Amino acid sequence: MLKFNRTYFILSVVLLAIEIIIALYAHDAYIRPFxxxxxxxxxxxxxxxxxxxxxxxxxxxxxxxxxxxLEVLQYFHIVNLLGLQDVAAARVIIGTYFAWTDMLMYTLGVLLVWLIERRLKRV
Structure with a gap:
């Protein structure tokens, strides 16, 4: 089962870079939350x-x-329960508030990947 796939790795690095850029520079009402x-x-x-x-x-x-x-755990304020409220990385990675729109965006993101994989006939 374990086998390195360079294409997926490069995609994950690119997506990580995008996420970091969003976290550092996008302080708006659309890009960062959605x-x-x-x-x-x-x-x-x-x-x-x-x-x-x-x-x-x-x-x-x-x-x-x-x-x-993870989103449901945010509803229960898991960062605070774990005593990590003063750790910026924990607040960014885990999140601090529940939102139904987050659930929608996760679903849409997974759906897009599924459609791409299906188009490439990996499904």
């Missing part, structure tokens, strides 16, 4: 596929469920 969430599931998917040749559908479902669980 585009970042849209791309983060793609980043996680590509990173997993960089090292493991798991089934596309199962990987996408796993990534989506992971994102959903």
């Amino acid at each position: 585009v970042g969430d849209f791309f983060v599931v793609m980043l996680i998917y590509c990173f997993i596929r960089s090292f493991a040749g798991y089934n596309v559908n199962r990987t996408l479902i796993g990534v989506l469920l992971f994102a959903y669980v």
Whole structure:
């Protein structure tokens, strides 16, 4: 199952760079709250596929469920419960507030990846 895939790795590096740029420079009402969430599931998917040749559908479902669980944990203020409220990286990576729009953006991001993979006939 473990096999390095350079294409997915390069995609994950590019997506990580985009996420970092968004986190550092996008302080608006659209790109940061929506585009970042849209791309983060793609980043996680590509990173997993960089090292493991798991089934596309199962990987996408796993990534989506992971994102959903993290979002629900934000509803319960997991950063505060873990005592990480003063750790900027924890607040950025884990998040600090629940939003239904985040769930929508995760879903749309996974759907786009699924459509691309289907088009490339990997599904």
